[in-house]
Amino acid sequence: MRAWTWINERTGAGKIWEALFARKIPEAKGWVAWLYTLGSASLFVFTIQAVTGALLAMNYVPSPDHAHDSIRFIESQVFLGSFIRGLHHWGATFMVVLVALHMLRVYFMAAYKYPREATWLVGVVLFLLVMGFSFTGYLLPWDQKAYWATMVGANIAGQAPALGSYLAKILKGGEDLGAATLARFYSLHVLVLPMTIAVAILAHLFLVVWHGISEPPLKESNKGD
Amino acid sequence: MEKETGQDALKVSRRSFLGWAAGLMGAAIAAILGGSGFGYFISPAFKKREEDWVNLGRVDQIRLGVPTKAEFTVRKRDAWMTTERRSSAWILTSNGKDFTVFDPKCTHLGCPYRWDEATKKFLCPCHAAVFDVDGSVVKGPPPRPLDRYPVKVSSGRILILPLNEQRKT
Numbered sequence A: 001m002r003a004w005t006w007i008n009e010r011t012g013a014g015k016i017w018e019a020l021f022a023r024k025i026p027e028a029k030g031w032v033a034w035l036y037t038l039g040s041a042s043l044f045v046f047t048i049q050a051v052t053g054a055l056l057a058m059n060y061v062p063s064p065d066h067a068h069d070s071i072r073f074i075e076s077q078v079f080l081g082s083f084i085r086g087l088h089h090w091g092a093t094f095m096v097v098l099v100a101l102h103m104l105r106v107y108f109m110a111a112y113k114y115p116r117e118a119t120w121l122v123g124v125v126l127f128l129l130v131m132g133f134s135f136t137g138y139l140l141p142w143d144q145k146a147y148w149a150t151m152v153g154a155n156i157a158g159q160a161p162a163l164g165s166y167l168a169k170i171l172k173g174g175e176d177l178g179a180a181t182l183a184r185f186y187s188l189h190v191l192v193l194p195m196t197i198a199v200a201i202l203a204h205l206f207l208v209v210w211h212g213i214s215e216p217p218l219k220e221s222n223k224g225d
Numbered sequence B: 001m002e003k004e005t006g007q008d009a010l011k012v013s014r015r016s017f018l019g020w021a022a023g024l025m026g027a028a029i030a031a032i033l034g035g036s037g038f039g040y041f042i043s044p045a046f047k048k049r050e051e052d053w054v055n056l057g058r059v060d061q062i063r064l065g066v067p068t069k070a071e072f073t074v075r076k077r078d079a080w081m082t083t084e085r086r087s088s089a090w091i092l093t094s095n096g097k098d099f100t101v102f103d104p105k106c107t108h109l110g111c112p113y114r115w116d117e118a119t120k121k122f123l124c125p126c127h128a129a130v131f132d133v134d135g136s137v138v139k140g141p142p143p144r145p146l147d148r149y150p151v152k153v154s155s156g157r158i159l160i161l162p163l164n165e166q167r168k169t
């Protein structure tokens, strides 16, 4: 307890704890209450992605001649490698699902309205960043599926009017989908996007805590189950 | 909402029950995920060196009593890569059954030595070391006899384990 007092007096940890975890939240009943967990669930899966991603990066190389071999190495040689990769693989899918559901609940509960517009806007950025993670991560195993899915993605970008061909080349890091594309996507996936999303998540959470969480709409009608 | 008064105070409140339940589940999840990740991270410490025996050729190709230099390729698995390295070794046998294989590097500072047929000694050109046919130091600065590779004979072929690091004799 003396250690706690020492830390608390010097850091305000108790106040921070109160503000973050002992704050008031709306009373929701039945299944509606579960909808409020989707944001936290996204955050949880994000943490798993960050940890498993860092672990995968220890045994992965973003080079066309070794990328796929290194994935096979993780799958077959590294202790718990296929488990860690499996977590990252399924976590990526769940992340998209959870973030989308979270967005839908905010939309249908009209929780984006005044004064929470900024929270919503940062949320849109977060959604785009998650899409960016999925798109760039999908190429990394460097198998047929990865290659052709990215080819399709780059060609879609190429369809954009006027600037399309430039966009596709920027995406691919050159004329063709190859070594430069893989290195570029890897940098985006493990450096650019993680740093950006970390900032966006902090901003989002700050706004959530600062505004407090909105009441469920039509409070009377969903009192029952 | 019940109030915690009298004998109710002994009962576990809903709030503290849920608090504990959430805490325990969280701890379980953290232990499983953290444990797996930690195991993955530290697993190189427990990985056994792969024993890649190298084939040096047929037993009957080695002349009795005369050291024979064998050239070979070591194919080494380096995580997801396979690297190839040219290397050599000196093979020695007196009866065609038991073989001794020497690391081709002098134990002084690693120069390649050669066999001198006239004196029946191994001579190192760098600092004039002389080794006997059994690898022991006759003259010069080397601190120990020639290093030997683990060797075994399997279906008429000589197999060695060319280890990279210096082995203490």
Ligand code: HEM
Binding pocket: A046, A049, A050, A051, A052, A053, A054, A056, A057, A060, A071, A085, A088, A089, A091, A092, A093, A095, A130, A133, A134, A135, A137, A138, A139, A140, A141, A189, A190, A194
């Ligand atoms: C919201 C966060 C993230 C999402 C949605 C995501 C998504 C993905 C996807 C879809 C794949 C392809 C998986 C597969 O087919 O196996 C992948 C692979 C990969 N990710 Fe992530 N990722 C995220 C965060 C991270 C982070 C933070 C790192 C590293 C710091 C990372 C490192 C990797 C690596 C090295 C691979 C290649 C290994 C593999 O394909 O199994 N990821 N990611």
Ligand code: FES
Binding pocket: B106, B107, B108, B109, B110, B111, B124, B125, B126, B127, B128, B129, B140, B141, B142
């Ligand atoms: S290296 Fe052989 S004698 Fe010095």
